[in-house]
Amino acid sequence: MGLLINGEWHEQGYDTARHGGEFVRESAKLRDWIGSEAPDALPPEAGRYHLYVSLACPWAHRALIMRRLKGLAPLIDVSYTSPLMGSKGWNYHEDEGSSGDAVNGVTYHHELYTRHDPGYTGRVTVPMLWDKKRGAIVNNESAELVRMFNTAFDDITGDTRDFYPPALRDTVEAVNEDVYEHINNGVYKAGFATEQAVYDKHVAALFEALERMEARLGEQRYLAGEYLTEADIRLFTTLVRFDAVYHGHFKCNLRRIEDYPHLSNYLRELYQWPGVAETVSMTHIQRHYYLSHPSINPNGIVPAGPLLALDRPHDRDRLTGRGIYRRE
Numbered sequence: 608m609g610l611l612i613n614g615e616w617h618e619q620g621y622d623t624a625r626h627g628g629e630f631v632r633e634s635a636k637l638r639d640w641i642g643s644e645a646p647d648a649l650p651p652e653a654g655r656y657h658l659y660v661s662l663a664c665p666w667a668h669r670a671l672i673m674r675r676l677k678g679l680a681p682l683i684d685v686s687y688t689s690p691l692m693g694s695k696g697w698n699y700h701e702d703e704g705s706s707g708d709a710v711n712g713v714t715y716h717h718e719l720y721t722r723h724d725p726g727y728t729g730r731v732t733v734p735m736l737w738d739k740k741r742g743a744i745v746n747n748e749s750a751e752l753v754r755m756f757n758t759a760f761d762d763i764t765g766d767t768r769d770f771y772p773p774a775l776r777d778t779v780e781a782v783n784e785d786v787y788e789h790i791n792n793g794v795y796k797a798g799f800a801t802e803q804a805v806y807d808k809h810v811a812a813l814f815e816a817l818e819r820m821e822a823r824l825g826e827q828r829y830l831a832g833e834y835l836t837e838a839d840i841r842l843f844t845t846l847v848r849f850d851a852v853y854h855g856h857f858k859c860n861l862r863r864i865e866d867y868p869h870l871s872n873y874l875r876e877l878y879q880w881p882g883v884a885e886t887v888s889m890t891h892i893q894r895h896y897y898l899s900h901p902s903i904n905p906n907g908i909v910p911a912g913p914l915l916a917l918d919r920p921h922d923r924d925r926l927t928g929r930g931i932y933r934r935e
């Protein structure tokens with residue numbers, strides 16, 4: 608793990624001591640846009656953009672799912688990193704399970720950031736969308752990649768499915784805020800805490816939020832109601848990692864997702880949604896977390912279980928669901 612300072616790689620973990628034992632996530636810095644809404648946006652084009660992801664990373668995973676569900680796989684190709692994030696950060700070592708970098712041929716992900724800006728300062732993260740034409744990064748904030756993929760390429764693909772329908776936006780935003788703060792990032796805040804009181808606070812907030820989602824999903828099919836939206840994709844990527852990684856490795860162990868009837872059935876429904884299972888690699892997920900954080904798991908033993916069997920039947924059909932909203 609490390610970061611770039613004026614274009615130089617520095618090996619450095621998260622500095623929790625500076626924040627009283629708290630893990631504080633740095634905001635993504637590269638925020639260009641593709642589409643027709645913004646005046647200075649880049650044009651949507653088939654084959655022009657390339658998505659760099661780790662199959663282990665929950666933030667990358669949400670972009671990868673949107674790419675798949677919006678039919679963008681033929682337009683936007685993908686490279687995935689090795690699951691092991693060592694002292695030089697994310698890398699493309701094919702012998703460790705990476706696809707290699709077919710576009711730029713780099714070994715380390717940070718080389719892409721310095722190709723974009725030789726003096727780059729900041730964390731070097733996945734997911735990241737690359738513009739082959741300019742040889743530059745478009746955007747490294749997954750929440751924005753999800754939004755972009757939802758609409759930017761619709762004129763090319765003819766796909767009008769909308770994961771952020773205007774009538775549901777307020778609900779989606781409210782759920783996203785709770786899920787991001789207490790669940791998506793909550794597991795990290797608990798797992799990377801280096802003070803007992805900090806861990807206690809975040810683990811409690813995490814399970815209170817899971818209870819809220821459990822109650823919500825007891826009454827409605829999806830987080831924003833009858834339609835599957837980006838809010839569901841954003842919760843899914845944490846739920847699917849929870850019992851396998853966050854429960855043990857990050858000590859988020861008051862309960863498992865399996866112990867919540869609605870959350871566990873909902874997790875299985877989403878996992879079985881056409882196209883989703885193929886974006887899930889439990890091998891990358893478990894190998895990444897258990898092998899990349901020596902301060903938490905010094906011996907690097909990767910556990911054998913749990914046996915999740917996410918293809919078991921679910922009971923969600925008892926609630927009204929209308930699938931994905933389509934724009935007129």
Ligand SMILES: N[C@@H](CCC(=O)N[C@@H](CS)C(=O)NCC(=O)O)C(=O)O
Pocket residue numbers: 608609633634635663664665666667730731732733734747748749750
């Ligand atoms: N805000 C970013 C966060 C992405 C992120 O933190 N990704 C992690 C992997 S799960 C990463 O690349 N971490 C490397 C680091 O922080 O040095 C997003 O959602 O796209």
